[in-house]
Amino acid sequence: MSILAVDQGTTGTTCLVVDDDLAILGRGYAELPQHFPRPGWVEHDPDEIWASVLAAAEQALAAARTTPEAVAITNQRETTVLWERTTGRHVGNAIVWQDRRTAERCAELPADLLRERTGLVPDPYFSATKLEWLLRDRDPRGLAFGTVDAWLVWKLTGGRVHATDETNASRTLLCSLATLDWDDELLDLFGVPREVLPEIRPSGADFGQGELLGLTLPVRGVAGDQQAALFAAGGAKATFGTGAFVLVETDAEPRHGVLRTAAARLGAEPPLRALEGAVFVTGAALQWLRDALGLLDDTAESEELARSVSDTGGVVFVPALTGLGSPWWRADVRGSISGITRGTTRAHLVRAALEATAFQTADVLAAMPQLESLRVDGGMTRNRWLMQFLADVLGIPVETAREPEQTALGAALLALGERRPSPVGERFEPATDVSELYAAWRDALGRLLSVS
Structure with a gap:
């Protein structure tokens, strides 16, 4: 079939x-x-x-x-x-x-x-x-x-x-x-x-x-796309596309800043619930760097550019281009890029945008039940540099899906009437302590929240 x-x-x-x-x-x-x-x-x-x-x-x-x-x-x-x-x-x-x-x-x-x-x-x-x-x-x-x-x-x-x-x-x-x-x-x-x-x-x-x-x-x-991806993942996942969405299927009460939502179910199953954290801008930050600033010809360049520099050169990007979602829920906040010098290059800005994806994911997971590993999917998971950095920031293994388009596979499983996880692709183990980088990003975020 x-x-x-x-x-x-x-x-x-x-x-x-x-x-x-x-x-x-x-x-x-x-x-x-x-x-x-x-x-x-x-x-x-x-x-x-x-x-x-x-x-x-x-x-x-x-x-x-x-x-x-x-x-x-x-x-x-x-x-x-x-x-x-x-x-x-x-x-x-x-x-x-x-x-x-x-x-x-x-x-x-x-x-x-x-x-x-x-x-x-x-x-x-x-x-x-x-x-x-x-x-x-x-x-x-x-x-x-x-x-x-x-x-x-x-x-x-x-x-x-x-x-x-x-x-x-x-x-x-x-x-x-x-x-x-x-x-x-x-x-x-x-x-x-x-x-x-x-x-x-x-x-x-x-x-x-x-x-x-x-x-x-x-x-x-x-x-909905995020619940379809959760159905394919089998219980907990993060999807990285225009934004990032972390869902855990559970009846537990939410902590501050995360949402409760309906989970996808087959017709004969009882109603299911999930906790969700929503980050509005992840891949959209790369699209903005490409379309509005002309710093990228294609978002696929981002991995090579991130690897071409050892760090962001002190640049910190808080991509609140459409406000902030979980766990802050501040529609009034606008984005910021700080730490720019004459030595700042497009590679530093691109790397800062990718780092912000991982930092925002960590903010959401801090308000969720503790996970032993994180299943990830979506177009941004093709960026192996980002997946390794995400594992470093979270301090837990990150597993990619074999097929990045898990939302479509989740819908297909619903049509087939079958509940089973889709195959795993690659596993990234934490390898580097990046807590100082995360702390610097949280400082920049705190300054932005205080003045907005």
Whole structure:
């Protein structure tokens, strides 16, 4: 049996055709244009999201030379889409999870209620204030809301199914984590009528019959990208892409700064929960160095540049380019680069960006249950220098996944109806004491937090 797994991410869409042994038969990728209409605003065109899915799926199917039996979906979470039910036309651009336009509104919200009811914090990251913003001057009658998964299910099924899964719903600030259903008190708080909301289903459920590139396939297996990667990892993981996300499947109560969220489950399993720490900017820092400053031709250069210098030359980068996530949750903080001299080179800046990825991960893990090792996945895990530095900072072994695209494999496992970990790739043992470097980064972070 083969599955077409669609991984619709922030910067692009990856599609994999995999068999039931998780061997990759075909792969496709299409970039997704980013839109920045104002400082702090980040948007996607929903039609461009769908076009990227079609392009990536076409590549994957052509390479696989086989017809899959089902399509599974994993997606960037929290990104908010609003469209007309009768026409299927989107109402404005999607507001991306990185968008900070609702920061002032979030400061007004009842933090204790939201934490107790949803496991989350009042932050622009989540969907509710984005949807509230989109609905502010509109009649909600005849409109449909969804995170990206629901938009893709709608497109695949020709509007016959308006549904999301528990993991995506749990990231909206509108869903009770206890009942895994939309919460009336929260709907009233944000002025969201229940009629615009999708049905919530378990991640391993069926989501209707879909049509894609001339194929009619069941849509089965839907989960937010981080929960899909957790499903593939088997209990605890960190995914490094645009941001970094650390999840541990547990019913334990969270410590300060980490979130509770729904974990992906097969249809017959009882509801599952996880703790999550979210770092907003990791790979996005390299993209910024490439696109805004022109210091990189390709982010893959970062490993070679980091190895070309013995240290950062005193440069410390706190990449709060869209505020700070776990464990600080400070939407108002902006990034900083300190310690620059005339001797600073692009290699020092790139290395400082990579080091910041490891330091931010350590901050999150300090608020999580103690781990004996960390399973990692995502595009940045191809950077072996970063993986070794991460093991040094954390002081525990770091294991990469054999296939970096664990989000897609997690979705495929959900579609297959199987719970089993994907194969391990390489193991990095702690080798160097870098505690002084971490302390210097924490000093820079503390100064930034105190003045913002």
